[in-house]
Each structure stands twice: as C-alpha cells, then as structure tokens.
Amino acid sequence: MPELPEVEVSRMGISPHLVGQTVRTLTFRTPKLRWDIPQELKRMEGQVITAITRRAKYLLLETTAGTAIVHLGMSGSLRVLDGDFAPGKHDHVDLALTNGKVLRYNDPRRFGAWLWCEPGESHSVLDHMGPEPLTDEFNPQYMLDKARNKRVAIKTFIMDNKIVVGVGNIYANESLFSSRIHPLRPAHSISEAEWTSLVADIKTVLATAIKQGGTTLKDFAQADGKPGYFAQELQVYGKKGGQCPRCETLIEELKIGQRNSFFCPSCQLFEQEKH
The missing domain is CATH 1.10.8.50 (Helicase, Ruva Protein; domain 3)
Structure with missing residues (x-):
C-alpha cells in the first residue's frame, strides 16, 4: 500500500495543478469506499483550493468551506488529467476544476477514503497521532x-x-x-x-x-x-x-x-x- 513517501510524492505531484484553482464539480461513481462518501464534500464546488497538506498518510485538500481528507488505502492513486479523458472501471471520484483539468481517484480495492472536515474542526481519523517523522518533534x-x-x-x-x-x-x-x-x-x-x-x-x-x-x-x-x-x-x-x-x-x-x-x-x- 502507499506509504508516507508515496503519499508525500502524490501531494507534491498534484499541488501545482490544484492549489489556487476553483473546483467546478465533484463526481462520485460509488457511494462508498472504506467508509461512506459524505455528500458534504459537494461544498467544495465553487471553492478555491487554498492548500494541499499531508498528515500521516492522509492528504488534506483545503478550502474556506472545509477540507477534503483523502486516504489512498491499499491501492488508491491520484492523477491530474484533461477533463475529456474517459473514466475507467475503478475511477471512483473526479474533482473537476474550472480550468478543464480533473483530479481523478482510482482505487481497485476500494480501501481508501474521501472524508469531510468542517472549517476549524478536527476529524477523528487524524486524532491521537504521533509527530511527523521528518520534523524536529521526532527526536x-x-x-x-x-x-x-x-x-x-x-x-x-x-x-x-x-x-x-x-x-x-x-x-x-x-x-x-x-x-x-x-x-x-x-x-x-x-x-x-x-x-x-x-x-x-x-x-x-x-x-x-x-x-x-x-x-x-x-x-x-x-x-x-x-x-x-x-x-x-x-x-x-x-x-x-x-x-x-x-x-x-x-x-x-x-x-x-x-x-x-x-x-x-x-x-x-x-x-x-x-x-
């Protein structure tokens, strides 16, 4: 499964294409991955992605309306594609931008997750975690x-x-x-x-x-x-x-x-x- 370095590489890979861009639509082709996909994620539509950060193996796509929390699970991956690129069998989530690009989430095993966090709040999946290993706190x-x-x-x-x-x-x-x-x-x-x-x-x-x-x-x-x-x-x-x-x-x-x-x-x- 993707580990911290792979998740960090994904963050670095998608950030230049998404940060500062406006979300046009979010499309879910399955109602559930590891957990049910919350419809609150639709609140990202019309919002500018202000930052993409990482906590452990979770990616956080931040907007003023809230934050999408993405976990790649056992087999998940993210790609930035042209909007007219047809989805495949295991392409479960599309985050379409107003510039015509799409962030596409593919997950054959469906062990990953797309979750929602309200502004200024925390999420249970991020609670009780130790320090990041590449920080001074880990010593x-x-x-x-x-x-x-x-x-x-x-x-x-x-x-x-x-x-x-x-x-x-x-x-x-x-x-x-x-x-x-x-x-x-x-x-x-x-x-x-x-x-x-x-x-x-x-x-x-x-x-x-x-x-x-x-x-x-x-x-x-x-x-x-x-x-x-x-x-x-x-x-x-x-x-x-x-x-x-x-x-x-x-x-x-x-x-x-x-x-x-x-x-x-x-x-x-x-x-x-x-x-």
Whole structure:
C-alpha cells in the first residue's frame, strides 16, 4: 500500500495543478469506499483550493468551506488529467476544476477514503497521532521517553502511529537494518545512542524515498504516472535468501505483528539474555 513517501510524492505531484484553482464539480461513481462518501464534500464546488497538506498518510485538500481528507488505502492513486479523458472501471471520484483539468481517484480495492472536515474542526481519523517523522518533534529523547518500560518489539513500536506517523513496513525494515538493530528487540532495550542512530536513519530513509519518488512495488505510481524508484535502493526488504549488502550473510525473514520482516542475522544481532 502507499506509504508516507508515496503519499508525500502524490501531494507534491498534484499541488501545482490544484492549489489556487476553483473546483467546478465533484463526481462520485460509488457511494462508498472504506467508509461512506459524505455528500458534504459537494461544498467544495465553487471553492478555491487554498492548500494541499499531508498528515500521516492522509492528504488534506483545503478550502474556506472545509477540507477534503483523502486516504489512498491499499491501492488508491491520484492523477491530474484533461477533463475529456474517459473514466475507467475503478475511477471512483473526479474533482473537476474550472480550468478543464480533473483530479481523478482510482482505487481497485476500494480501501481508501474521501472524508469531510468542517472549517476549524478536527476529524477523528487524524486524532491521537504521533509527530511527523521528518520534523524536529521526532527526536531521540522523545522516542527514548516513549519506549520506557515498553516490551513490544522495536519494529512494531516504530510502526505505531500513536508514537510516530508514517513509518510503514518497508521503511521500518530498512531503517532497522541501517541502524543494525534486530526487529524483535524490545523497545525499552534500545539505548540512547541506538535511538540517535535509528531516528536519524528513519529520517534519511524516508527523505531518500521521497526524493526517489516513492517505492513502486505493485500499485503505486506518481501523479504524473511515473513509477517511484526507491525499490532499487532497498537493502533488505523483500530480499529473503539474498546476500546482506554489508557482510554477505543471507537475509532472513520472520513475521512480526502479521507483517513480513527482513533482517541480517549477523549485522542485526539479537542477544536475548541482554534484553
């Protein structure tokens, strides 16, 4: 599914085409995605899109009448097209602009969402979230404090949106490998020095993925239709049985919290008795 870098790339891709433009019509070809599509979204018609921001994996299309909250789900994508481009089978939402362009939402699995937020209000899907990982609020001391007495696996811990948003499965694997931390280490066992390394590696991995245009595995492509290229930079994710790029030990795989986890048993030692 699209992770934070892919969502950020989508935001950057569509923003130049939408910000400052007026919404002509909103067309819904299905009444429901993950949740019912609220008819209040129609209030955007006739409104100027003043900004497009991101919170975690949600895109916020802001107008003075309110904000459309868009989540790409498992397989959603956004394209900016000419208005006469015919919709396909899984094109569920069209946001048509007065300049003739259309923001089109495609979602074969319908696990995404289009929601509505009144001006000056919050929405429940955005409540109780941790800091953004590319901000100063996400720092080693913050994570050290949050991890105190937490015995949950470190990989599960850094993927918890209540702790920090947007560190999805791919990027958690890659960051832990970069910091030489075994994904099953209890969160409370991570030292201050290790948190310094891990926080820096999470920021670097995510920033690199954004720069590379996101990671294309199955469903994601950028707003202009070009794929992301971070998949070419992956060190361990999806590479079970391949050689570690550092020591040539074979990469191993295990399940943590129902998610596939990849690591080097040599570089990412887990000495149980110490933890």
